[in-house]
Amino acid sequence: MSRAPRSQSARRALGTDDSETPILHVDMDAFFVEVELLQRPHLRGLPVAVGGAERGVVTSASYEARAFGVTSAMPVGQAKRLCPHLIMIPVSHGAYSTVSRRVMDILGSFTPVLEQVSVDEAFLDVSGDRHRTPTQIASEIRTAIRTGEGVPASVGIAATKHVAKIASAHAKPDGMLLVPKEETATFLADLPIGAIWGVGDATRKRLEQRGISSVRDVRQLRREDLERMLGKHGGSLWDLAHGIDPRPVVTTRVEKSIGKEETYFEVLRDPAVVRARMLDQAHECARRLRDRSLVAWRVSIKVRDASFTTISRSHTLGQPTNVAQEIYRVASSLMVMPPGGVRLIGVRVENLERGESSQATLEDDGRAEQAERALDTIRKRFGSGVAGPATLLPSKPEDGL
Known part of the structure; x- marks a missing residue:
């Protein structure tokens, strides 16, 4: 999912509490790099990446390295051409999952309705908390992770999982963003089509060839138009572009x-x-x-x-x-x-x-x-x-x- 610059509506949304935005998406920032920097604090603030040697690939890059264009899955040779002073750290197998388990334990202490989706991200449903607002909970989560594990986390808060995930991407690095339910449509409108969950490079290029490059463009189409272009995936894309995402936070999955x-x-x-x-x-x-x-x-x-x-x-x-x-x-x-x-x-x-x-x-x-x-x-x-x-x-x- 690509990340677009924060919109004015997104900045206005931050700090506005809304009981109808109970979904949090917690996303660890440059997680593998941050775990490595716990043992190498002298490298903080420098362009750092975790990955293989000269013939390997980048697994995770610091924001200082990303400023030079270094990204994950990029060959190390290319990354070093873009950033000649890039510092490569070899992968520490096991270290990341150890920290991840402790972070998930922290998240589980705030709500039992927790859905871990990868080693460094999770959704939480905090609608059952009657004593704190979602933004208060998000702030406490970020503090608890920083204090307990020494790594940063960004949090997106919204009425749906899809918008919460986009909000956390806009909050990076080390930030928090609330998108109130009533601002969802405005927040989504100016995003590029690649920001929609599930739109990869192939789908994005296919849509752009038809002049569809933003969420606003999708909203000009009928649902059946998108379904003709993309099959059933087109219907899902139409729903997400309109802020429709009924998926709950799932604590247990039936494995497929x-x-x-x-x-x-x-x-x-x-x-x-x-x-x-x-x-x-x-x-x-x-x-x-x-x-x-x-x-x-x-x-x-x-x-x-x-x-x-x-x-x-x-x-x-x-x-x-x-x-x-x-x-x-x-x-x-x-x-x-x-x-x-x-x-x-x-x-x-x-x-x-x-x-x-x-x-x-x-x-x-x-x-x-x-x-x-x-x-x-x-x-x-x-x-x-x-x-x-x-x-x-x-x-x-x-x-x-």
Whole structure:
């Protein structure tokens, strides 16, 4: 979702309390960078980015680096050409999720109606708080996160999730913005079409080719006009442009899929290393299926090569499974190693339902699932690193991992 400059109406809205704006979107600012700066305070105020080495990509950039045009997912070489004095910090695996869990605990102390949508953002419904206004709660949240974790957070406050998310983007960095319900239409009108939730580059370009570049332009169209252009997505876009978004803050989700994907800051060129990562991802998917008493009918993979081209493939099973051995067998059969190497690999299981795994093949007598369940028990008792498939225990360190 692209960010537009704050409008005059947005600035006027800030600081006006409204009981009809109970949705908060809390978004951590340059989260990975801020976590790293906790250990490197001498770098604060300098152009800093988290990511790989020369052949890697930028994961997160400080606002000082963004002023030079550095953005996430940008190759490090390009980032350094834009910002010659850019300071690169390697990724600290695990550090971000640790801080994220503590931040979510802080948010949960303000309301039980909390929906975490990523490692660094969440929605809150504060309509049940009769003692504080939404802006008071937002201010207290920002103070609590800053005091407790030492990192900044921006908060958008609105009547709907969609507008609250846009408001938090306008509040960055380290700010707060309220859009009262009665100002929603005015606030949205002047935004570029790319600011609407779900409008990516392809949809934006398609609309701009038809002269539709702003939310105001969308409002000149009939709903059926957009649906003819974009299918059902056109109807959703029309609703959001008019401030219509009935989605509640959801504390629990019915999972439609389970997956794990990893981005590598150094391109993986060894097929054996790539397949080992896929095996590990298959085991993670299977474990989570068993934990939830679910089985999957479909296995998919996602591969991004060195040129940032992404390919997805999937296969529907004859019988549902929650066994890593079967998930990996199918995922591996879908995999074609890109000539330039792999920058991202992911395994996902879909079309989930309640149940136990069926016998996948005539040769499978159920022992694979029994072995994996035994592994689940050992890991829960002694930790995830204490046991695993023998093929995931390398005899020497693997480059790039």
